[in-house]
Amino acid sequence: MYYFIINPHSGNGKGYKICRKLERHLGKACVEYEIFLAKEPGEASLIARRLTEGCREPVTIVAVGGDGTVNEVLDGLCFHSSVTMGFISAGTGNDLAKSLRIPENSGRSLKRILYPRNHKLLDYGVISYGKEEVFHRRFAVSAGIGLDGAVCHDMMYSFRGKPQLRFLRYLLIGIKQLLVARPAKGYLVLDGIQKVEFNHIYFVSVHIHPFEGGGFRFAPGADYSDGKLTLCVAHNSSKWGMIPALANAFIGRHKRYKGMRNYECREVEIHVDRPMAVHVDGESCQMQTEIQLRCIQKKLRMIV
The missing domain is CATH 3.40.50.10330 (Probable inorganic polyphosphate/atp-NAD kinase; domain 1)
Incomplete structure (x- = not known):
């Protein structure tokens, strides 16, 4: 059926x-x-x-x-x-x-x-957030907190018009959000063991698949069947220092840039010192200061 x-x-x-x-x-x-x-x-x-x-x-x-x-x-x-x-x-x-x-x-x-x-068994992710009441939500492609979440939130509630204009609208919203973006202090806990601290977090994107935001390849090494999340942390004392990395992520070039770090893990806790926008597959999860994410390996059977 x-x-x-x-x-x-x-x-x-x-x-x-x-x-x-x-x-x-x-x-x-x-x-x-x-x-x-x-x-x-x-x-x-x-x-x-x-x-x-x-x-x-x-x-x-x-x-x-x-x-x-x-x-x-x-x-x-x-x-x-x-x-x-x-x-x-x-x-x-x-x-x-x-x-x-x-x-x-x-x-x-x-x-x-x-x-x-052909069928494939794919991983998917689960995000948990909220303090008084904890919410759990699955995601297929990616989730994120910070600048990428703010852009997705803005696109959800403001984009109207022809699909051909989506890229232009996305670009304008991205520029606007970058102009108003403020970094946060925070830390990640990878697999409950490794703690990594940052002073200037602009966003953390967490991937099952490589792409996000209509083509930005923040996690070129993401494998949708390895049971792992691939993280991209954008942190820089100057927001303008991120522009070359963002531009190259969009056109598909894979170079190491100062202020862009990648990690792999099966689960991660992300803590920031002030509320930042959160998204799952481009859908808004409002503003959060703490989120937990984990990978569910090869549970989703999909026709490809």
């Missing part, structure tokens, strides 16, 4: 157009399927939970949208049954699609899902 959870608003309406195409293609294919539209934030997660909770039969859940839609579906899945996940890219950033080399063409992606040749 195939269940398609579609965000019709993804890609500024691209999700709705793909939904119409899928209905035509699926009508010709001899498969059982059902389509669900997730029109409100959090709805995709609720649908995924309802479809898989208590289910003992093999099911394929297909997320149609961007990285945020994948995040919601993943967060809602119950892994009691044989759950396989598929993905049809309809977003604007599409970091997961870049990493897994999923076609942009929805017809080709659907063909892979209906007639799969």
